[in-house]
Amino acid sequence: MRNPFGPRTGLPRLRESTLAGTMKETRLIERLVAIGWRGSRSVLVGPGDDGAVLRGGLVLSTDLAVEGVHFRFDWTRPEEAGFRAAAAALSDLAAMGAAPEALLASLAAPGDAALCEALQRGIRDAGDRVGAPVAGGDLSRSPGPVVIDVAVVGRTRRPLLRGGAGEGDGVWVSGELGGAGGAVAAWSAGEEPSVRARSRFVRPPDRTGLGVALSREGLATAAIDISDGLTRDAAHLARRSGVALVIDAARLPLDPGAGGDLSLALAGGEDYELLFTAPEAAAGRIAALGRELAVPLTPIGMAERGEDVILLDLNGCRTPAPPDGYDHFAAPGDRS
Ligand SMILES: [Mg+2]
Known part of the structure; x- marks a missing residue:
C-alpha cells in the first residue's frame, strides 16, 4: 500500500519515495497547520x-x-x-x-x-x-x-526545540544508525533480516534519559528525533534554526544491522535516535553523559552559517544533501 501523502516513515520510503512525494507531504502539512492553528496563550x-x-x-x-x-x-x-x-x-x-x-x-x-x-x-x-x-x-x-x-x-521545565542551533555548535547523534532500515531493506527484498536489524526495527531504543538530561543540564541548543532518516530530520532542524548542518559521513555511527550500507544510516529512517546540537564548550560533559547513560553519543558535524544539510562525503567532498534518496550513496570503493 502506498501512503497517498508520501510516506512519513516506514517501508515504502526505502523503495518508492521521491522528493516530489516529500514536498507534497510537506506542503499539505503546512496547509493543515494553517487551517488548524490559531495561536493560543496557553x-x-x-x-x-x-x-x-x-x-x-x-x-x-x-x-x-x-x-x-x-x-x-x-x-x-x-x-x-x-x-x-x-x-x-x-x-x-x-x-x-x-x-x-x-x-x-x-x-x-x-x-x-x-x-x-x-x-x-x-x-x-x-x-x-x-x-x-x-x-x-x-x-x-x-x-x-x-x-x-x-x-x-x-x-519538562526547559523544552528542547528544533530552532536553537547556532553557528559553531557541534552536531551529535545518539546510538547507531541504519539498523532498522536494514531490516526494512531485507524484508522488502524478500529476505529475513539479521537478528540485530530486526530488533532495531521492532524495539526502537528509549532515549528518554538522554533527552531529559540534555534538557535538565541545559546542554543542547536544539534537538529532533530521527524518525524519517538522518538527512531529512537534520534538514528540519537546520531550517528551524536558520543554519547549515555539515555532517561528516565518515563519522556516522553505523549500526551492525545496516550491513555496512551508509545510505541506510543517512536515509533509512526508523532509528528513533536523537540528533542534537550543542556548543563546543559542552562537548566534554556530553561525552561524560553518554558514558553515564551507556548511550553512544557521537559528534558527527558542525552547524555553520547557511542553510540545509551539507554532507562531507567519504572522499571529503562537500555535497548538498537532499532530504531523501540516498540509496545510491556508496563508499569510495563501490563507485564505478
Ligand atoms: Mg519527531
Missing part, C-alpha cells in the same frame, strides 16, 4: 516541533502507525507493532527533553479482540519501559488496515 510551542508545549511545561505529541504503511503483520507480531508505535510517540517526548507521564492509545482494527489485546500489550510494554501508564484511548472497528494512534503527555 500553548507556548505550537506545530512544527516534535511536540507542543503548554504553559506549565506539559508536552503533547501524537504518532500514527498504519498497517501496510508503517508496519506489516507478516514482518512483525502484533505486540511488536504496538510497542513500536508507542515507542515512536515516546521518542518525540525524548526529543523535547520531556519525561513521559501518560499515553493514550487509540486502535482501529477489524473485529478481532485477540489482535487488539496484543497491540495494547505492546503499547503498555513501551509505556512500562519509561514508567508511563496507558491512561485512556479509543477503539473502533476498521473496515481497512489496522491503525494505531498513540498520544503521549510529558513534562
Whole structure:
C-alpha cells in the first residue's frame, strides 16, 4: 500500500519515495497547520516541533502507525507493532527533553479482540519501559488496515526545540544508525533480516534519559528525533534554526544491522535516535553523559552559517544533501 501523502516513515520510503512525494507531504502539512492553528496563550510551542508545549511545561505529541504503511503483520507480531508505535510517540517526548507521564492509545482494527489485546500489550510494554501508564484511548472497528494512534503527555521545565542551533555548535547523534532500515531493506527484498536489524526495527531504543538530561543540564541548543532518516530530520532542524548542518559521513555511527550500507544510516529512517546540537564548550560533559547513560553519543558535524544539510562525503567532498534518496550513496570503493 502506498501512503497517498508520501510516506512519513516506514517501508515504502526505502523503495518508492521521491522528493516530489516529500514536498507534497510537506506542503499539505503546512496547509493543515494553517487551517488548524490559531495561536493560543496557553500553548507556548505550537506545530512544527516534535511536540507542543503548554504553559506549565506539559508536552503533547501524537504518532500514527498504519498497517501496510508503517508496519506489516507478516514482518512483525502484533505486540511488536504496538510497542513500536508507542515507542515512536515516546521518542518525540525524548526529543523535547520531556519525561513521559501518560499515553493514550487509540486502535482501529477489524473485529478481532485477540489482535487488539496484543497491540495494547505492546503499547503498555513501551509505556512500562519509561514508567508511563496507558491512561485512556479509543477503539473502533476498521473496515481497512489496522491503525494505531498513540498520544503521549510529558513534562519538562526547559523544552528542547528544533530552532536553537547556532553557528559553531557541534552536531551529535545518539546510538547507531541504519539498523532498522536494514531490516526494512531485507524484508522488502524478500529476505529475513539479521537478528540485530530486526530488533532495531521492532524495539526502537528509549532515549528518554538522554533527552531529559540534555534538557535538565541545559546542554543542547536544539534537538529532533530521527524518525524519517538522518538527512531529512537534520534538514528540519537546520531550517528551524536558520543554519547549515555539515555532517561528516565518515563519522556516522553505523549500526551492525545496516550491513555496512551508509545510505541506510543517512536515509533509512526508523532509528528513533536523537540528533542534537550543542556548543563546543559542552562537548566534554556530553561525552561524560553518554558514558553515564551507556548511550553512544557521537559528534558527527558542525552547524555553520547557511542553510540545509551539507554532507562531507567519504572522499571529503562537500555535497548538498537532499532530504531523501540516498540509496545510491556508496563508499569510495563501490563507485564505478
Ligand atoms: Mg519527531
